[in-house]
Amino acid sequence: MDANGRRVLAVAILASFVAFLDGAIVNVALPAIRAELGGGLAGQQWVVNAYLVTLGALILVAGSLSDLHGRKVILRVGLIGFLLTSVAIAAAPTIEFAIAARALQGIAGALLVPSSLALITTHFGEATRGRAIGAWTAATSAAMLVAPLIGGLFIDLASWRWAFLINVLPIGVTLWLLAGLQTPDVRRPGARVDLIASALCALGLGGVVFGLIEGSRLGWGDPLVLGAVIVGAALFAAFLLRERRSPEPVMPLELFRIRNFWAGNLATTFIYAALALNGFAVVVFLQETAGFPATLAGAASLPITVIMILGSSAIGRWADRIGPRLFMTAGPAIMAVGAALLLTAGDPFDYWLQMLPGVVLLGVGLTVTVSPLTSAVLGSVEDGREGIASAVNNAVSRVAGLLVVAVIALIAGGDLTLQGFHRTAIATAVLFAAGAIASWAGIRNSPRA
Template sequence: MSGVTVSSAAGRWLIAGSVLGSGVAFLDSTVVNVALPAISRDLDTGLQGQQWVLDGYMLTLGALILAGGAAGDRYGRRRVFVLGLGLFAIATIACALAPTAGWLIAARIVQGVGAAAVVPGSLALIDAEIVPEERGRAIGLWAGMSGATTALGPFVGGWLVDTGSWRWVFFLSVPLALGAMWIAVRHIPESRDLADAGSLDIAGAAAITVGLAGIIYALIEGPAQGWDAPIIAAAAIGVLAIIAFMVIETRATAPLLPLDLFRSAQFTGANLTTLMVYAGLGGALFLLALQLQQSMGYSALEAGMATMPFTVIMLFGSPLAGRLAGLTGPRLPMTIGPLIAATGLALMARIVPGTGYYDAVLPAVVVFGLGMTITVAPLTAAALGAVDATRSGIASGVNNAVARIASLLAVAVLPVVAGLDTGPGQPLGSGFSTAMIIAAICCAAGGLIAFATIRSGAGPRPHVQPSVSHACQPPEPASEEY
């Protein structure tokens, strides 16, 4: 037997557990956005602290997600998935109880470590267990439901902040994580790459973490403290560590990031598109929540409800987009989608004090949602379809790492480039519109990259999972390179 079908009981449990696990990690990356003004007031921190609350989480998530994917392939995808959820739940409780901004940021960093094990594992479990002919449909369901979970964050977070406290934003994730753990242990079989018996690339993981930490520290702290010697030293250490990471990966016997993956033009193009599109997405979600509350007087719940059309479009549109991409190939939707999303971001530049919801906010959110819906499912499928299924964990890790690093950089860089520097609860000023135009340019560039690099054929060809640990006899692996 080559796997399970989407409509089978095993397939439904698999998708439910994967979506719930990844959804918790994705939800936590956006649900906090709408709570940032309340956190800022309660813990007495300004824009700099708000950036760290988001980037502390995305730093370790982006840096270690490659290790999470590789660990799942090597030691068992279900095992790493469950352990990551457990660590995430513990760190989330620490976030909810944080008495200071420093405590909260430290707990968010640990949260990111747990999420780095969960996110690549969720998609790798689907790719390993679902029959080849239904993987596109399964990925579409995963993308749509996980994307909707992400987009639902601002609404849920806003309601919790207004009716209770920002601390409930974190408590919300604990039962969800425990539920995903239960499903995984009871209903998802273990799988791994039996051919991969080497040790983890610890040196590579340390180098990329130090590199990103140094660069992000300089980008966030430099504008606030001045570009003195410690800040410049942090930036220099970060750059050197990134260079060291690349050198380590060329020499490691079991590299964290096998550079030969990028011999595939489609894999490279898909990840460059991901970098540009998710930079726009991360910057927009961060700054829009602040603009609506701190500049336009929305409550947390009103700010969350303002983005509900995005949620609805992602929820119902992504599975359809995945199926259509299977017919047209990924190139067309990956070109058109980012361009539409860029138009939505450009429209967000009009969301300023004095404008109304229906004439400024709603059109921008709807257009942006349509663009992202068209983009997400084929983008994910194109990245995974460019590599052999035995490397699904690392391919998923690379693509998710690129997405998180894109958001990480956007949160750090956009306020600097746009000239934003506000105290607790202060309006963002004209810099918000500048930031949205920059985000739109990034997103449009992603569409142009996809047009130049992605195949125009009928989409990624099915691939098989030749090495699984449960009692299934897989078919012979596809012999054709792609």
């Protein structure tokens, strides 16, 4: 890899790092936000999901924008927007303001991940792409997983507000590296952006999520809850219908005719729903039920970080040679066992005996899974469509997390007490197992592998 290639990889990693860092920190900050701004469990769910609604809906538009205007332009706009909204969240006077700022931050975050991955796939050839994606996976996943520790330190030593300002420095460094990047920008002539479809998608997801979150509080028979779910589902159905007929869709449904694309996204749905459920449940349970300070609750995931840093690049190289199917099957199966081991959590709680073994298996399984999954999905589409393929896959992962966090109160049976945590562990294990089955049944290795 030459100097410019290393710079491309650094920009892609740092741009995604910003989005993943903030997304992971917010879970650790939830108890402190609840204590200062109120809102209860529903408020905590909305702080997470306001970001995921706009991210999940508009990440599709970001893929088209990346293909239309170029990866570097979209990355620059996303980085500046993320910086401004981070400052707004840190200054939030009420829970409603924080939720609104998180929704705006989701718009900026939607511009970062698909463009950064597309930057990798357009710069690196097939021989080195898996290795580059493996390095991207290791670094960004490590950021996502070490963020709770960093956020916890800020929360315990200062305030949860400072935790949202952590990304100011990496954003500045990324903008500087991006300005000196020598790689020519890639644009797809004739690409268009369907704003009506984007609005249908965002409103549809928002309505369904509103009903799922507020149903636990207002009651599932409440007219507002039923109306939100029905209208949201109808709007999302209208979005899919428009995509089927649109000459330039934001989510090209014909991509789902490609076997590894649809199978990879099906596996993504189960795996990332499980990861979102586990990430939310563990840090909230450790703080609100087990009595851990934010720093120790964040440090609970450090073994996963270490394992991913050590193993992701090697897994990326092996998947290039062997093919992704074995890795995408074994990884979620290992994580299912790890999630099941969380059922050993009891009263009194012992992290070393009751949680660490499961966390280690989650780290091993995640390392085995993520890089081959990304390579399988992006490698299945034709050149020039990596931006939208990356956007669709990221949208699928975010929407999966969005929906499972929306029903976490239903899964846990209320708050995250010990019994509620056990119920989320069972649901997490089932979702991981479903991801393993989907991968084995759907993914096929390329003839080259």
